[in-house]
Amino acid sequence: MDLTAIRSRMAGTEGRLYWRSLGELADTPAFREYLHREFPEQASEWNDPKGRRDFLKLMGASLALAGVGACTKQPTEAIIPYVRQPEDIVPGRPLFFASAIVHRGYAHPVLVESHMGRPTKIEGNPDHPASLGAADSFTQAALLDLYDPDRAKTVTYRGEVRSWSNFLTGAQGALTSQKSRQGAGLRFLTGPITSPSLAELMATILRDYPQAKWHQFDPAAMHGAPWSGASEYATIQxxxxxxxxxxxxxxxxxxxxxxxxxxxxxxxxxxxxxxxxxxxxxxxxxxxxxxxxxxxxxxxxxxxxxxxxxxxxxxxxxxxxxxxxxxxxxxxxxxxxxxxxxxxxxxxxxxxxxxxxxxxxxxxxxxxxxxxxxxxxxxxxxxxxxxxxxxxxxxxxxxxxxxxxxAPVEAMPVDRHASLAELASAMDAGQVEVLIIVGGNPVFAAPADLKFGERLQKVGLVAYWGTHVDETAHVSHWNLPAAHPLESWGDARAYDGTVTLMQPLVAPLYEGRSPHELLALFSPQGDRRGMQIVKDYWTRAFAGAGGWTMRDGDGQAFKDADTFWRRVVHDGFIAGSAVTAGGPGTSFTPAPAVAPPKPAPGTPGVAGAARPATGGGAPSTTVPAPSAPSAPPAPTSAVAPSAPSAPTSAVAPAAPPPAPAPAAPSSGGLEIIFRPDPTIWDGSFANNGWLQELPKPLTKLTWDTSAWISPRLAASRELHNGDVIELRYRGNTAKMPVFIVPGHPQESVTVFFGYGRRMAGRVGNAIAEAQQFNAYLLRTSDAPWFGHGLEISKTGDSYPLATTQEHHAMEGRAPVRVATLEEYKHDPAVIAHQGHTPPKTLTMYPEHAYDGYKWGMAIDLTSCTGCGACTIACVAENNIPVVGKEQVARGREMHWIRVDHYFEGSPDNPQSYHQPIPCMQCENAPCEVVCPVAATSHSSEGLNDMTYNRCVGTRYCSNNCPYKVRRFNFLLYSDWYTESLHPMRNPDVTVRSRGIMEKCTYCVQRINHARVDAKREDRQIRDGEIVTACQATCPADAIVFGDLNDANSRVSKLKTQQRNYGVLEDLNTRPRTTYLAAIRNPNPELGSTTASAQTERH
Structure with missing residues (x-):
């Protein structure tokens, strides 16, 4: 890292200087070489060293997202008509269902689009207070997880295929033994639970097995519980x-x-x-x-x-x-x-x-x-x-x-790192005989000092319920497949406590069951379907059990329980149930005691007959009357949070393992910081190709992890991006490539856990070299988030990193415009002064007349947070393929909307700006005039349309696009033979093939749907009726789309704002997509730019 060259360039620059990477700021030869290839003028062509067959074999399911189409011969597919067409299903008309995706125990409310009975798109629930119609990237990418061909498909015992009935039979002896000992050797390990009905199931199990213990673990759990200790501010809230x-x-x-x-x-x-x-x-x-x-x-x-x-x-x-x-x-x-x-x-x-x-x-x-x-x-x-x-x-x-x-949203919140440590100690002491693990993959994600995988082998019976046959499944006796949230009935609470209902949109693709159906197997009522469990709980809650008071959105009482149930399932949530609105916290109370159902003659098992999980079924005809339930057992130390007076346990809790000795202070030691990965989180999304290829915020890295270091630390250790370092911390060792991040603390190193997977699936499995890039190998249970004493050393190896930070650069131009609030108040024209807008008459293009609709978009850079949710929304909506790391490294990613990230100021602590870049839909489009076959053309409504079956792949349009928003299918990135992926594709969007150019279409399929509806009702399309995929999902509401010919439309009003400008307006392209400049509000006492305290301190 040549800091001298960076300082020299910054000193010699007048005005604002925006840069996307340190390579661009230093104007390194590597950056200039990449720029030469990206803007080809007699430039050499990229060559493919791999054959197509090897490429497809390497990428596997990550390439299976684009489908078939265009001019390529497709395999024969039989069409089977309905004998009796379902009443609600009309070909070509999607249905929408309210449901929820549960992540880390919390509900993320969604509205799921379904075509012909198959989910094809996930968006936020616009009526839910926790969503308002938006969704994050994890929630949207859950759709790909549903169709993942690597999902756990069937029950297995030591790798051999079994059935749920076999599992129940095999567990009978162990449970009978535990019953006689009140569950002294029985343990449950789950993530956080906010589901009221699931919490009741767990409380019921612990009532029937008083000596059993419930442990919780979440790799991204808070650092210690904020309620620990004894003080006025230590209550659980x-x-x-x-x-x-x-x-x-x-x-x-x-x-x-x-x-x-x-x-x-x-x-x-x-x-x-x-x-x-x-x-x-x-x-x-x-x-x-x-x-x-x-x-x-x-x-x-x-x-x-x-x-x-x-x-x-x-x-x-x-x-x-x-x-x-x-x-x-x-x-x-x-x-x-x-x-x-x-x-x-x-x-x-x-x-x-x-x-x-x-x-x-x-x-x-x-x-x-x-x-x-x-x-x-x-x-x-x-x-x-x-x-x-x-x-x-x-x-x-x-x-x-x-x-x-x-009141707490989670049921029985605890310090989860301590809870897992207690479980590990109990396993080591031989006190755990039966362990039921409900998700979480602790063998991979547990801190290194617990040696969880080794201790797990001391347990007599381990049953693991998970979505994949992962690291924990491989060392468990029983592997029980989990149902996807879109296959399940359930409930959970959002961040504010709003109760959110889950309903299945499709029958389980495999033999998966929901967590409700799993825990029900250990309860007195035995094997029950998910709908029966959830509806039974909320029917009793409607009658007053658990402190609930049910009202509709207008505050009125429901007519009866059936009306209440239908309404909340339709809406996807219970209005007024948020803890901030007076709703109760999630209680930990067992269900009223009822006589267990009589098994049918010949039914095997200990808790009723095993039946395939269909996610539905009629509820019980007899609902227990609300009554005071039996008192729950005193929670053990594995469940109860620390409090001034600790509750007693039926048995003395096992002592946790001794904490590792703190690192000895060392003048040469660095601080290590642990964080979940921005795109695959704790590793649970490692097999999701959409998220793997989503550029991570700030670095734009894809498909890999890295150790973040500051420019000064990199210069002092002579490190460059991709250099592999060895990290040593508290006796543990790992390796990682470094990535130099402006604004990082000087004497700290940040590592992200989630990578280094060995058994994630064909997309998420790390190659041998990258299996050491695993931050969990360094993590300890007593210092889960940061600690001192890290030593790093350069190994001499280099690892290629695929980052898009320098891709599609605009040759030193300043696409972002920025001002402070005081500057904008003093002179609103300060934004216009940062660029040049030629007069509309200065053009050789013929003027288009837009007598009907005139579509346009405005993006507010003050609101945009750079989260990348718009990119995943576009991928899901438009059947955009995943191309793999090698192709991304060559600049061949296929995303129709990218989020550019710009820095300004000193690399020690720069300011940052984000700018989403879709197609600008130029009125004077440079791409249209150079296409020799008219594959790209102008519509009567101003859209820059693509006709895929005309495209012959000259790529002239891409070369002539100053915004670099066109994408070319260099290879056939599709998989015709993985059947589970076929139903995922949006039937309203053509799937492109090799040799085809593609780009953002303003979601023209949604425009056409609205046009048909308006024509049928003999009216104009209303403002807000068309919402593009990126606009719908944007959490910050930064993207607005509409008709520019409607002076009262929201987008028209935004474009009259003095902050509005077009990127590269001086080229006279007259883009329909424009931006509202970013405004900062600095404190005058601290200056208009952020000064770096690190500069003087280190």
Whole structure:
């Protein structure tokens, strides 16, 4: 990393300088060579070293997403007509069903599009308060998981195919033995549970097996429980933030934009408070104090990069400065520990000039906005930071205004890292005889010091319920296939506690069962279908059980239980059930005791007959009357959270394994920071090709992980992107390629867990070289998120990384336009002055007349967070193929909308800007005039249309497109023979073949659907009736589409704003897609650009 060249170029630049990578900023030979190939002028052609057969064999299912089409001969497919057509199914007309995708226990409400009985697209539920119609990338990509050919398909015992009846029979003896011992050797391991009906099932099991224990584990669980310890601020309460009411926000290493159960709604609320117009020139201000660069930090008006271990100290100083804490008199749970000598050297002291300046400005701003400010602690910070934030919010009058603390959404929340450690200790001591693992893949994801896979072999009977035959399945006795959420009945709660119902859209493709159906096997009522379990619970809740009061969206009582059930299944949620609206927390109470059903003659098993899981079925005709249920057993230490008075257990809990000795302070040691991967999370999405190929925010890396380091650390260690380093931490070793990230703390290294999978599936399996790129190999249970003592060394090897950060560059032009709020207030024309707009008469193109509709789009860069949800939405809607790492490295990714990321300022702490780039739908389109076969042409409504069966693949249009938004099928990226993928494709969109050019169409299929509906009803298309896929899913509501000929349409009004501009307008292309410039709101006391505290400190 040549920092001298970077400084020289920055010093010699007048005005603003935007750059997408350090290579572009330094103008390295490698960057110039890539630019030469991307903008070919007598440039050499890329050659394919691999044959087509080898390529398809290598990529497997990741290439199986594009389907068949165009001029390629297709295999014969038989058409089987309906004998009796279902009443609701009309060919060509999709149906929509409200449901939910559960991630980390929390419900993400969805509206699922179904064609002819097969789900083809997932979007957010527009009526649900946690979604408002938006969805994140994980939720949308769940569709591909449904059709994944590598899913666990059948019950197996030690690798041999069995049935659910065999499992029940095989478990009978073990359960009978446990029953006689009250379940002393029985353990359950699950993730967090917010489902009220599932929590009741678990409570019922523990009532019937009083000595059994329920353990919980989530690799991305919070760092310690924020309620641990004994103090006024240590009660179990769930925070819900109201960013739409906050004018000043302080983030303490909290990435509320980039992750978390509530990030979709949080993005909308944050963006709404930040949205400005010509009439409303007020917006919120965001201060971010963070370690690893995040999307939240990228949107911050001021960002302070610090080590993760420094955040707590800064939070204490801020609390003291606000007057919410007195030195030496913090509540006992958050009393500061004496710092070590090494910590004193690295943590900024109260007298630090840069910290003092920051704190003074923040305190002044917070005090000026009491009751309209908000302090948000990071999920991966210790409990003390959470409690300090709660104290400060209370002192500022924010509690009840910008933040609500309510009853827990999760059933029996615990410190999940400690819970898993206790289970590992019990297995090691031989105290676990039967273990039921409900998802989570702990053999892969457990901290390295627990040696979970080795200890699991000491358990007599292990049954694992999972979606794939993964690392945990391979060491378990029984492998039980999990049903996909779109195949299941269920319920769960959203981040705010809103109860969300799940209904199946398709019968299980394989033999999977839902978690409700699995746990029901161990309950007194035995084998029941999912619908029966969920409906039975909510029928009793309707009658008053569990403290529920049911009302419709208007606050009116329902006529009867059946009306209530039909309404909530139709809507997808129970109105008014949020904890912030007075809804109860998720209780842990067993079901009323009932006599078990009599088994049918000849029925095998211990809990009723095993039947295929169909996800449906009639409910029981007799619903137990609401009554006071039997008292649940006293929760054990594996379930109960720490509290001032610890509950007793029926048996003494096993002592947890001894904690590893803390790393010895070392002047040469670095801080290691652990984070879940932005696209495959904890590894559970590793086999999802859509997410693997989605460029990660900030780095645009695909298909791999990396160790993030700062430019200064890279320069001092002579490291470059892709150099493989060995990481040594607490006796553990791993290897990873490095990636140099501007704005990263200088003496820290961030590693992302989720990669290095050996048994994820044909897409997610790591090659031998990359199996060491596994951050779990370094993680310890007592320091799950950061720690000191990391040593790194260069191995001399290099690993190729496929990043799109420099792809489709616009040759040094400035596509983004930026101003501060004060600049914009003083002179709204400041945006127009940053570019040149030629007059409309300056053109040789014939003027088009748009007498009917005139489609256009506006994208607000102030609102856009760069999350990438629009990219996944476009992939799912338009049958866009996955091409694989090798093709991405060559610049051949097929995404129709990309999110460019620009930096401005010093590499030590630059400001960041995101810009989604779809097709601009130019009125003077350069691509149209160069196509020799008229495959790209202009429609009467202004769309730049593609006629696929005319395209002969000259690629002249791509060469002549200044925005680089056209995509060419260099190879046939489809799989005709994987049958499970066929139903996934959108039948309204042509599937392209090899040799075809493609691009964004403004979702013309949705335009056509609306046109047909309007014609049938003899009316005009209404504003907002057409919502493109990217617009529908955008959590920040940054994308608006509509008719420019309608002066009252939302998009027309946005385009009259003084912030509106077109990219590369000086080329006179007259793009229909325009942008609203990004506006920042910096504090004048800290300057208009973010100064780097790291520059002076390290």
């Amino acid at each position: 769930h925070p819900v933030y109201h960013f739409d009411k906050a004018d000043v926000i302080v983030s303490l290493d909290a990435d509320f934009i980039g992750g978390g159960p509530g990030n979709v709604r949080y993005q909308r609320d944050f963006a709404d408070r930040r949205r400005i117009t010509d009439d409303r020139k007020e917006m919120n201000r965001l201060y971010t104090i963070e370690s690893t660069p995040t999307l939240t930090g990228a949107k911050a008006d001021h960002r302070l990069p610090v080590k993760a271990s420094e955040v707590e100290n800064i939070a204490r100083e801020l609390s003291l400065a606000l007057g919410s804490g007195v030195a030496g008199q913090f509540p006992p749970a958050i009393a500061p520990a004496p710092p070590t000598a090494s910590a004193q050297a690295s943590v900024p002291q109260p007298g630090s000039p840069e910290i003092a300046k920051w704190l003074a400005a923040i305190v002044k701003d917070l005090n000026a906005h009491r009751g309209r400010s908000l302090i948000v602690p990071g999920d991966y910070q210790p409990a003390a930071v959470h409690q300090l934030a709660r104290i400060m919010n209370a002192a500022l009058g924010n509690t009840g205004a910008t933040v609500t603390y309510a």
